[in-house]
Amino acid sequence: MDRNQILTPRAIESLIADGHYIVINDGQVLRLDGWSEKHPGGKLAIRHMVGRDATDEINVYHSAKTLRLMAAFRIGRIQTPWTNFTPPIRGGVFRKYQDEEESIGSRSDDEEPALASDAVSVNSSTTSLDLSADDQLKPDDEPLIHSTSKTIECDGYGSDNSGQINYRRAYQAKADVFDPYPERKGLTDRPLPKDQTRDAFTAQTMQDEINKDLEKYPSLDSTTQRNITKKYQALHQRVKDEGYYDCRYIEYGKEFVRYSLLFALFFVSLRAEWYMTSAVFLALFWQQIMFTAHDAGHRGITHNFVFDTLVGLFIADFCCGLSLGWWKSSHNVHHLVTNSPEHDPDIQNCPMFVTGPTFFKSIHSSYYDGFTFAWDAAADFLIPYQQYTYYPTMFIARFNLYLLSWGHLLSPRSQNLGSSSWTRPTEIAFMLCYWYFFGYLLLWCSIPTWKLRAAFVVVSHVLTFPLHVQITLSHWATSTADLGDAESFPQRQLRTTMDVDCPTWLDFIHGGLQFQAVHHLFPRVPRHNLRKLQTLVKQFCEETGIEYNILGFVDGNKKVLSRLGEVGQQVEMLVQCQKYMAATGESGLH
Numbered sequence: 001m002d003r004n005q006i007l008t009p010r011a012i013e014s015l016i017a018d019g020h021y022i023v024i025n026d027g028q029v030l031r032l033d034g035w036s037e038k039h040p041g042g043k044l045a046i047r048h049m050v051g052r053d054a055t056d057e058i059n060v061y062h063s064a065k066t067l068r069l070m071a072a073f074r075i076g077r078i079q080t081p082w083t084n085f086t087p088p089i090r091g092g093v094f095r096k097y098q099d100e101e102e103s104i105g106s107r108s109d110d111e112e113p114a115l116a117s118d119a120v121s122v123n124s125s126t127t128s129l130d131l132s133a134d135d136q137l138k139p140d141d142e143p144l145i146h147s148t149s150k151t152i153e154c155d156g157y158g159s160d161n162s163g164q165i166n167y168r169r170a171y172q173a174k175a176d177v178f179d180p181y182p183e184r185k186g187l188t189d190r191p192l193p194k195d196q197t198r199d200a201f202t203a204q205t206m207q208d209e210i211n212k213d214l215e216k217y218p219s220l221d222s223t224t225q226r227n228i229t230k231k232y233q234a235l236h237q238r239v240k241d242e243g244y245y246d247c248r249y250i251e252y253g254k255e256f257v258r259y260s261l262l263f264a265l266f267f268v269s270l271r272a273e274w275y276m277t278s279a280v281f282l283a284l285f286w287q288q289i290m291f292t293a294h295d296a297g298h299r300g301i302t303h304n305f306v307f308d309t310l311v312g313l314f315i316a317d318f319c320c321g322l323s324l325g326w327w328k329s330s331h332n333v334h335h336l337v338t339n340s341p342e343h344d345p346d347i348q349n350c351p352m353f354v355t356g357p358t359f360f361k362s363i364h365s366s367y368y369d370g371f372t373f374a375w376d377a378a379a380d381f382l383i384p385y386q387q388y389t390y391y392p393t394m395f396i397a398r399f400n401l402y403l404l405s406w407g408h409l410l411s412p413r414s415q416n417l418g419s420s421s422w423t424r425p426t427e428i429a430f431m432l433c434y435w436y437f438f439g440y441l442l443l444w445c446s447i448p449t450w451k452l453r454a455a456f457v458v459v460s461h462v463l464t465f466p467l468h469v470q471i472t473l474s475h476w477a478t479s480t481a482d483l484g485d486a487e488s489f490p491q492r493q494l495r496t497t498m499d500v501d502c503p504t505w506l507d508f509i510h511g512g513l514q515f516q517a518v519h520h521l522f523p524r525v526p527r528h529n530l531r532k533l534q535t536l537v538k539q540f541c542e543e544t545g546i547e548y549n550i551l552g553f554v555d556g557n558k559k560v561l562s563r564l565g566e567v568g569q570q571v572e573m574l575v576q577c578q579k580y581m582a583a584t585g586e587s588g589l590h
Helices: 009-017 043-047 055-061 064-073 198-216 222-241 249-271 275-297 305-319 324-336 357-361 377-395 397-409 423-446 450-462 465-473 489-495 504-510 513-521 527-544 553-584
Strands: 022-025 028-031 074-077 093-096 121-124 363-365 371-373 499-501 550-552
Touching: 009 022, 009 093, 022 055, 028 064, 043 324, 055 064, 055 222, 055 489, 064 074, 198 357, 198 553, 222 489, 222 527, 249 275, 275 305, 275 324, 275 450, 275 465, 275 527, 305 324, 305 423, 324 397, 324 423, 357 363, 357 553, 377 397, 377 465, 377 553, 397 423, 397 465, 423 450, 465 513, 465 553, 489 513, 489 527, 499 513, 499 553, 504 513, 513 527, 550 553
Parallel strands: 499 550
Antiparallel strands: 022 028, 028 074, 093 121, 363 371
C-alpha cells in the first residue's frame, strides 16, 4: 500500500462505511482500527474524531513522541482543505461505492484503484439524511457534509416535528456569503402558542439557542473557520516555543507543603479527639489534593504517561477513594465534545439537572452505550426547581462519585489494553486500601460511637462541595447548542467554557480550574502556567472575534443559577402547554 497516495473524500467515506476508524491529522489519513482498543485516552475519543480533521485535537493532547509514532497508522494523504464528516457515533450516515469503476484516489488510467483490497467505502455526514432523486451522489458529486451546509435547521419548523437537529445541504455559488436562516430573525420574541406540541416547543427552543450563538460568534463559513484554526495553530506553536509546557516543579513543592499541613492538622485533631475539627481538615485535604490528580490525569506534570498516571492513581484512588480511570474515561470525551447533550457525560444529569433544551426530547447517550435519558414526569417535576436543588446536591455529590467510581471499575469499560492495561488492577488495589484506612482504621477504630462516625462522614464529605461547584461552574452556564462540524476546535471550546476571575493570591483555592477556557484550549499545559497563558488567549480572542467568557466567582454562580432557572421556566411553559392541550382536547396528549 502506498502511504503517500492521495485519497479522495469518497474513498475515505467508503472506508468509514466499512467500519474503519479513519481520522485526518495534518493532511495525513490515519486508520486507527487496531489502536482504538489500546488507546490510553479511550476508544470513544477516537470514535468522535472519525472522518474529521482532528489535527488540533491530536496535537494538543499528545506529546511529540506520540505524534511521531502516529506515522505508522498512515494509509494515505488528502488534498487540503478538508471538509469534515459527521462521525458515525454522532449520527453520520456513510455509504459504500456502488460503481466499481469509480475513481478512489489520484491515479493514472492504467493504475489500480487505491485501497481496492480494503473495500473502501463512502460517508454522508448529515445527522438525518433526506435525499431526493436530484440529491443522489454521482461519481463526480461531493459527499454530503455538514461543513458545506449554509443553513442550520431544527426539524419542527418544517413538516417533521421530531426535534432532531438536521444539517441540510444548501450549496451556494459564493461560499463567502453565510446567512443562516434569515427568515427566523426575531424568533425569540415570538409569543408561545398554547397549543404547541412538545416536539415543536423543543425544536423552537433549540433553534433559538442556535440562532443566538450564530449571531454572537464568528461565521461558520470555511474561510473564517480556517483563519481561526491557523491563528490557533500559530498560538499553539508559540506556547511550545515559549516553554508553557515546562512544569515549574517548585510550585508542586509548595502544593505538597500545603497538602501535608492539612493532613497533619487532620491527624492531630483526630488524635486529640476533636472529631469534627478533624473532619473539616480532611475535607480541605481532599478538596486541595484532587487538583493535582486533575493535572496528572492530563499528563500536565511530567508529561510522562506512567509517572503522571501513578501520581493520579495514588491521589485519586488511594487518598480519596475515587477512580482516576472513571474520571479520565468521561473527562477525555468531555473535552472533545464539550456541552454536547448527547455525547458529553458531564452534563448528562437528567432528571436532576438539565442545562439545555435538547434534553426535552429525551436523548440517547453515546457515552453510556445508547442509554436513553428519558424525559418523564420526574423531569417535569424536578427541573423547574433545579436552581434551588443545585447547592444541596453539590453538598452530597462526593457520595455519587463513589458509586460512579466502582461502577466504572467493575464494568468492561475499565478493561484497558496495551500500555495502560496495568491501571485497572492498580486502581482496585488502591481503592481497597482507601476503604481499609478510611472505613476501618479511621471510622471504626478511631471514632468511638456511631453518632460521631455518621457526623464525621457527613462533615468531611459535605465540605468538599466547593470543588463540585467549581467543576460545574465553567460549563453549566454556557451554550449547549450544536453548530455542526464546520465549527473549529478553538471556537467550540471557547463558546462552551467560562473562566473564573480571581486575584492571584486565591489561585490555590480554585486549583487551576478557574482557567477552564485556557485549559480546554491547551489541556496539557501545567496549571501553574495558565494564568500567564491567559493573556495570550485573550489576545487570540480579540484577533478572531470569539468572545472570551469570564466572570468572578460570585457572578459565575449567579449565571449558573440563572441558566438553571431559565431552563426550569422553559419546562414549566412546556408542562402548561401539555396541560392546556390535554384539557381542551386539541391534541392527543393525555
